[in-house]
Amino acid sequence: MKKQVKFGVGIGIIVVALGVLAWLGYGESKTYYHTIAELQGLNHSARAQRMRVGGTVAVGSIRKLAGSVDFVLEGEGKALPVTYTGNDPLPDTFVDKSQALVEGHLDSDGRFVAEHVQAKCASKYEPAPGGSGGATPSATQSSSM
Numbered sequence: 001m002k003k004q005v006k007f008g009v010g011i012g013i014i015v016v017a018l019g020v021l022a023w024l025g026y027g028e029s030k031t032y033y034h035t036i037a038e039l040q041g042l043n044h045s046a047r048a049q050r051m052r053v054g055g056t057v058a059v060g061s062i063r064k065l066a067g068s069v070d071f072v073l074e075g076e077g078k079a080l081p082v083t084y085t086g087n088d089p090l091p092d093t094f095v096d097k098s099q100a101l102v103e104g105h106l107d108s109d110g111r112f113v114a115e116h117v118q119a120k121c122a123s124k125y126e127p128a129p130g131g132s133g134g135a136t137p138s139a140t141q142s143s144s145m
Helices: 002-029
Strands: 032-034 051-057 063-065 068-075 078-084 099-106 112-120
Touching: none
Parallel strands: 032 051, 078 112
Antiparallel strands: 051 068, 051 099, 063 068, 068 078, 099 112
């Protein structure tokens, strides 16, 4: 009987520990998406949460510093200064006028401190000027031989 009680208590402790770890992991991984225009209307507690913000990288705003990169995101007629402090290198598509999604938190001075940056360059996927945007007919026709 004592062996079964010890076994039950051990399993109970393991289940409770896993539940606590799952709850803590869920809370840490939760992020909210906001637009740049929405940020100014957030209350103090909402500004302290982890969040994602998307926008267009302003032309000429990328400044590489020792240990960080500063740039400005624009969207809906608003601008948001961003400091990227993450360890991962920035994507190759992170250039002026590219769409970027940053994840982090707002600093007390209104600057966004990003830990992750995702970028895509929409112009990379547009057709070349003067082109039809598709493959040439000779490349898509099958051979009749």
